[in-house]
Amino acid sequence: MSGTCEPMMTSNQTLFSYVLRLADDHLILSQRLGEWCGEAPTLEEDLALANIALDLIGQARALYAYAGQVEGKGRDEDQLAFMRYERDYQNLLITEQPNGDFAHTIVRQFFISAYMDPFWRRMEGSKDDMLAAIAAKASKEVTYHLRHTSEWVIRLGDGTRESHERMVEALDDLMMFTGELFEMDAVAQEMLQSGVGVDASDLKAEWQHTVQTILQEATLELPKAGHMQTGGRMGRHSEHLGHILSELQYMQRSFPGLTW
Amino acid sequence: MVTIADLGILRSIALDEEGCIVAQVTPTYSGCPATNLIQQMVLEALHEAGFENVRVESVLSPAWTTDWISSEGREKLRQFGIAPPTETSNSKRALFGETLVTCPHCGSGETERVSEFGSTPCKALYRCLACREPFDYFKCH
Numbered sequence: 287m288s289g290t291c292e293p294m295m296t297s298n299q300t301l302f303s304y305v306l307r308l309a310d311d312h313l314i315l316s317q318r319l320g321e322w323c324g325e326a327p328t329l330e331e332d333l334a335l336a337n338i339a340l341d342l343i344g345q346a347r348a349l350y351a352y353a354g355q356v357e358g359k360g361r362d363e364d365q366l367a368f369m370r371y372e373r374d375y376q377n378l379l380i381t382e383q384p385n386g387d388f389a390h391t392i393v394r395q396f397f398i399s400a401y402m403d404p405f406w407r408r409m410e411g412s413k414d415d416m417l418a419a420i421a422a423k424a425s426k427e428v429t430y431h432l433r434h435t436s437e438w439v440i441r442l443g444d445g446t447r448e449s450h451e452r453m454v455e456a457l458d459d460l461m462m463f464t465g466e467l468f469e470m471d472a473v474a475q476e477m478l479q480s481g482v483g484v485d486a487s488d489l490k491a492e493w494q495h496t497v498q499t500i501l502q503e504a505t506l507e508l509p510k511a512g513h514m515q516t517g518g519r520m521g522r523h524s525e526h527l528g529h530i531l532s533e534l535q536y537m538q539r540s541f542p543g544l545t546w
Numbered sequence: 547m548v549t550i551a552d553l554g555i556l557r558s559i560a561l562d563e564e565g566c567i568v569a570q571v572t573p574t575y576s577g578c579p580a581t582n583l584i585q586q587m588v589l590e591a592l593h594e595a596g597f598e599n600v601r602v603e604s605v606l607s608p609a610w611t612t613d614w615i616s617s618e619g620r621e622k623l624r625q626f627g628i629a630p631p632t633e634t635s636n637s638k639r640a641l642f643g644e645t646l647v648t649c650p651h652c653g654s655g656e657t658e659r660v661s662e663f664g665s666t667p668c669k670a671l672y673r674c675l676a677c678r679e680p681f682d683y684f685k686c687h
């Protein structure tokens with residue numbers, strides 16, 4: 287009966303899409319953090335940002351490799367990471383936002399870490415063994431990212447007038463990208479219903495609690511939630527992604543299949 | 547020398563049904579740059595030992611933990627100048643939980659963390675307040 291086959295196909299495509307977007311989140315954010323290499327305020331912080339980027343690229347690799355396996359068309363992690371077009375990337379818009387000053391980088395990483403921490407912890411209970419295994423590693427790693435960025439948020443917020451003002455500005459600029467974190471589109475819904483995915487909308491309260499606790503200690507406030515930007519999951523990106531990809535994909539576009 | 551078995555990276559070596567030697571390794575951190583190199587070197591070591599039919603597999607689950615570092619491995623790390631992880635990893639530490647790290651050079655408990663992130667993803671950077679030496683601490687994970 288062909289009718290019993292079709293839902294299988296569909297759910298495989300949904301799983302592919304779900305894993306791919308998670309991989310895109312981590313790849314793009316990692317690429318952004320990598321831009322700090324050699325430029326961070328101190329040597330220790332240079333190492334820290336590079337280490338966080340490395341964790342993210344490791345998570346992205348595992349996710350891309352799995353996505354390729356699920357898709358079953360022979361695309362490997364490199365092809366998925368380097369050989370797609372801008373509109374095919376489904377990363378969250380916050381991950382592609384420019385580094386800005388150090389305050390912007392820290393707030394972006396803090397917002398995302400406070401989200402990924404409960405996200406990966408819940409994913410550990412996924413019915414999908416591979417996603418659960420990736421989550422078990424990632425959830426340990428993101429704990430450090432959250433702790434590290436939290437310390438900076440407090441230090442900068444409760445620091446000098448200059449650092450405080452820059453933090454206020456960064457919070458104002460990035461707040462509009464946080465709504466997308468908790469959206470549940472059809473792909474996410476289907477994955478949730480099949481016991482594979484995480485209910486992102488359900489993470490909002492915990493995220494707000496974590497963020498507000500730290501901000502309070504930092505003498506900062508979470509800006510009022512106004513208009514929220516969205517579109518990353520549908521491949522609608524800000525003008526920044528194209529520039530990231532031109533750098534990220536340069537070698538593979540110039541010399542397809544290049545290895546070293 | 548600290549071996550990958552001491553560190554709990556080498557999970558198992560077994561024969562599969564076709565008589566192929568399968569070595570299972572697990573990454574410490576997702577992004578550990580040494581992962582590929584370690585797999586390569588395990589393959590080479592097996593080849594050099596005269597085994598032709600060999601394979602290296604990467605396993606993610608269960609996730610690597612510092613609890614798998616043997617007591618011998620811990621002592622070797624200390625002798626190498628790297629402070630071994632101090633506690634078991636099962637507790638999700640409080641956000642600002644501080645650990646007491648002992649200096650691998652002079653044994654003093656008077657140390658301070660310079661950075662959560664050290665020369666590799668698995669290590670943090672510390673400084674001894676007694677002998678003033680900086681050192682790496684193998685993070686509890």
Ligand SMILES: [Zn+2]
Pocket residue numbers: 649650651652653654674675676677678679
């Ligand atoms: Zn000392």
